[in-house]
Amino acid sequence: MMNRRTFRTLKNALFLALSLVATLTGLACLAAILWTLISHGIAGMSWDLFTEMTPPPGGKGGLLNALYGSAVMTLLGILIGSPIGVLAGTYLAEYGRKSALSTAIRFINDVLLSAPSIIIGLFIYEIVVVRMGHFSAIAGALSLAVLAIPVTLRTTEDMLNLVPPGMKDASAALGAYPWRTVVSVLYPAARSGIVTGLLLAVARISGETAPLLFTALNNQFWSTKLDAPMANLPVVIFQFALSPYKDWQNLAWAGALIITASILILSISARVILAMLQAERGSGQ
Amino acid sequence: MAIIDKTHAAKQLVYERVFRAATLAAAILVLLILGGVFVSLLRGAWPALRHFGFSFVTHEVWNPVTDEFGALAPIYGTVVTSIIAMALAVPTAFGIALFLTEICPPLLKRPIGVAVELLAAVPSIIFGIWGLFVLAPVLQRNVQPWLIKHAHHVPVLGALFKGPPYGIGIFTAGLVLAIMVLPFIAATMRDVFETVPPMLKESGYGLGATRWEVIWNVVVPHSRAGVVGGIMLGLGRALGETMAVTFVIGNAHRISPSLLAPGTTISSSIANEFTEAVGDLYTSSLIALGLLLFIITFTVIAAAQTMLRRLERRAEA
Numbered sequence: 165m166m167n168r169r170t171f172r173t174l175k176n177a178l179f180l181a182l183s184l185v186a187t188l189t190g191l192a193c194l195a196a197i198l199w200t201l202i203s204h205g206i207a208g209m210s211w212d213l214f215t216e217m218t219p220p221p222g223g224k225g226g227l228l229n230a231l232y233g234s235a236v237m238t239l240l241g242i243l244i245g246s247p248i249g250v251l252a253g254t255y256l257a258e259y260g261r262k263s264a265l266s267t268a269i270r271f272i273n274d275v276l277l278s279a280p281s282i283i284i285g286l287f288i289y290e291i292v293v294v295r296m297g298h299f300s301a302i303a304g305a306l307s308l309a310v311l312a313i314p315v316t317l318r319t320t321e322d323m324l325n326l327v328p329p330g331m332k333d334a335s336a337a338l339g340a341y342p343w344r345t346v347v348s349v350l351y352p353a354a355r356s357g358i359v360t361g362l363l364l365a366v367a368r369i370s371g372e373t374a375p376l377l378f379t380a381l382n383n384q385f386w387s388t389k390l391d392a393p394m395a396n397l398p399v400v401i402f403q404f405a406l407s408p409y410k411d412w413q414n415l416a417w418a419g420a421l422i423i424t425a426s427i428l429i430l431s432i433s434a435r436v437i438l439a440m441l442q443a444e445r446g447s448g449q
Numbered sequence: 450m451a452i453i454d455k456t457h458a459a460k461q462l463v464y465e466r467v468f469r470a471a472t473l474a475a476a477i478l479v480l481l482i483l484g485g486v487f488v489s490l491l492r493g494a495w496p497a498l499r500h501f502g503f504s505f506v507t508h509e510v511w512n513p514v515t516d517e518f519g520a521l522a523p524i525y526g527t528v529v530t531s532i533i534a535m536a537l538a539v540p541t542a543f544g545i546a547l548f549l550t551e552i553c554p555p556l557l558k559r560p561i562g563v564a565v566e567l568l569a570a571v572p573s574i575i576f577g578i579w580g581l582f583v584l585a586p587v588l589q590r591n592v593q594p595w596l597i598k599h600a601h602h603v604p605v606l607g608a609l610f611k612g613p614p615y616g617i618g619i620f621t622a623g624l625v626l627a628i629m630v631l632p633f634i635a636a637t638m639r640d641v642f643e644t645v646p647p648m649l650k651e652s653g654y655g656l657g658a659t660r661w662e663v664i665w666n667v668v669v670p671h672s673r674a675g676v677v678g679g680i681m682l683g684l685g686r687a688l689g690e691t692m693a694v695t696f697v698i699g700n701a702h703r704i705s706p707s708l709l710a711p712g713t714t715i716s717s718s719i720a721n722e723f724t725e726a727v728g729d730l731y732t733s734s735l736i737a738l739g740l741l742l743f744i745i746t747f748t749v750i751a752a753a754q755t756m757l758r759r760l761e762r763r764a765e766a
Contacts, residue, residue, distance in 0.1 A: 172659050172662070173659065175661060176659035176661040176662070179661040179664075180552055180660065180661065183543075183544035183545070183547040183548040183552060184544075184548060184552070185544065186540070186543070186545050186548065187544060187545045187549070187553075187561065189541055190541065190564075190565055190631055190632070190635065191561070191564055191565075193568065193628045193631070194565075194571075196579075197568075197571060197575065197576070200579050200582075200583050201575065201579075204582075248475045248478055248479075249475075250475075251471055251474075251475035251476075252475035252476040252478065252479055254472045255469075255472035255473055255476040256476060258472070259469055259472060259473065265477075266476070268480065269476050269477075269479050269480060271754060271758075272479055272480055272483050273479050274750075274754045275483065275747060275750050275751055275754060276479065276482065278682060278686060278750050278753075279486075279689070279743075279746060279747070279750065280686075280688070280689025280691065280716060280742060280743075280746055281689075281691070282689065282691040282719055282739070282742075283486060283490070283689070283739055283742060283743050283746075284486070286489075286490060286493070286719070286723075286736060286739040287482075287485065287486045287489050287490065289723075290489035290490065290492065290493045291485065291489050294493075313478075313479065313482070314479075317479065341462070341464070341465040342465065342468075342469070343465045343468035343469065344461070344464075347468075367570055370572075371571075371572025371573070371574065371575070372572070373572070373573070373574045373691075373692045374573075374692055374716070374720055377720055377723065377724060378723050378724060381724065398572065398574050398692075401574055401578065402574060402577075402692065402695075405577075405578045405581070405582075405696070406581075406696070416578065417578070420574070420575055420578055423572060423575075424571060424572065427570055427571070427572060428567055428570060428571075431566070431567060432563075435563060435566075
């Protein structure tokens with residue numbers, strides 16, 4: 165019979181080994197996905213991607229209209245969503261604090277943060293697309309804005325709470341109203357943190373596909389009209405990847421590589437800013 | 450002593466009120482959005498709910514030609530793919546969180562942590578095309594034939610892994626979902642494990658416990674609420690995930706006992722059919738599916754948040 169001590173040591177080794185295997189599995193998944201994107205995407209990389217429109221079935225072309233549409237809708241989404249998120253985060257951090265209303269808002273915001281994005285798409289479809297009578301870029305931007313709000317709200321509140329209370333007290337002691345303290349002291353002090361929140365929000369919404377399917381839809385042609393359907397990278401990838409045409413599939417892979425690379429670069433920069441911020445705070449104290 | 454300018458002070462007061470009102474309005478807008486989502490989905494779903502009544506959730510038939518819509522197949526697909534995803538992702542995420550908090554050399558802690566978080570940042574559509582073009586063929590060629598061959602003697606497994614290896618289907622969707630929710634669960638668990646006071650762990654080691662014994666008997670019980678919260682958060686994502694599933698599930702409105710058969714989920718039905726839906730009842734039925742998904746995920750996420758919050762309060766106290 166096995167010695168009890170040996171048994172415990174073996175069990176320990178077994179579970180530690182399993183946790184190593186789990187970690188390697190996770191890393192392998194990331195590596196496999198990135199490798200697929202690079203090996204398939206590089207083949208489709210060419211200048212045409214950035215100068216030509218999406219082609220008809222079987223033809224050659226690029227992704228210019230989709231890149232433009234994605235940029236416009238993401239930008240609009242951030243421009244509409246982030247002020248709301250920042251202001252609401254300011255309310256929670258400075259005015260509401262521990263009131264019942266703030267607690268409720270924090271809870272609802274966290275729910276929205278993980279709510280399925282397809283639901284947000286249906287919501288905007290119901291309140292914008294149905295009323296306008298057709299799909300439009302502005303509806304797409306609004307659905308992205310709704311997705312950006314919870315991200316910016318959360319980071320803004322967290323970052324404002326990190327500002328040393330002494331700075332706030334000093335401003336109040338000079339006779340400044342809270343709004344003046346927020347605008348002239350807290351926002352500048354928390355600036356890089358809030359910007360990080362914006363970057364994370366851009367990263368979050370620029371890859372979203374489901375909500376755009378029934379708001380912006382897609383457009384094979386160049387369009388700058390905000391009240392008309394607009395092409396966008398995720399929906400083009402969705403349609404082209406599932407098509408039987410080789411040229412379309414290659415474009416889908418190239419688009420997938422572009423979108424993933426941009427999002428990963430954004431997320432990494434956000435993290436670098438945050439790490440620098442923490443290092444600064446750490447050495448300052 | 451400065452001269453206090455009355456008009457200046459009055460102006461400041463006005464600014465203060467305006468600013469405060471603006472922040473309050475933005476905060477209340479968050480509540481309104483959630484309320485608006487519910488009300489607008491309910492309104493859109495109303496024609497279908499009135500027409501089919503409760504049988505909407507108990508009927509399997511989904512036939513746009515005869516205008517008959519039942520949500521049972523999508524509900525089944527959503528639940529089964531999520532169960533597969535959680536069964537695979539939870540133990541793996543647990544392992545990753547353990548590795549990162551208890552075993553990993555400090556030098557590697559940050560890079561591996563960031564890599565896991567980057568996996569969470571990859572858009573879901575990427576998981577979709579990867580699943581369809583890379584994972585599904587591998588499963589079809591290598592994994593599924595093996596499962597079919599070896600499972601058919603075993604009573605329950607035989608029925609679960611039966612039929613031709615399509616590559617795509619419920620099983621593949623569950624697998625892709627597992628990879629997608631893995632980083633979310635792992636990151637939450639890691640954060641929760643890190644809140645365990647070192648003193649408790651040291652006490653365990655002081656009693657002569659092995660590392661695994663400390664993890665299982667000290668770290669896990671102490672962070673139980675957070676672990677469950679993290680799992681539920683992952684479950685909320687799995688239930689509502691759309692694009693990744695749409696690519697690999699095969700979109701078939703039927704309930705098959707075999708996991709290898711194509712199926713559908715609530716979200717992939719909406720994504721696949723919404724823009725092609727003709728007729729008010731069809732559109733309304735799809736929105737009713739959305740309402741169902743909203744209610745299910747809201748319940749799961751709210752429960753997860755409640756658990757995580759309880760833990761946070763305890764950590765503060």
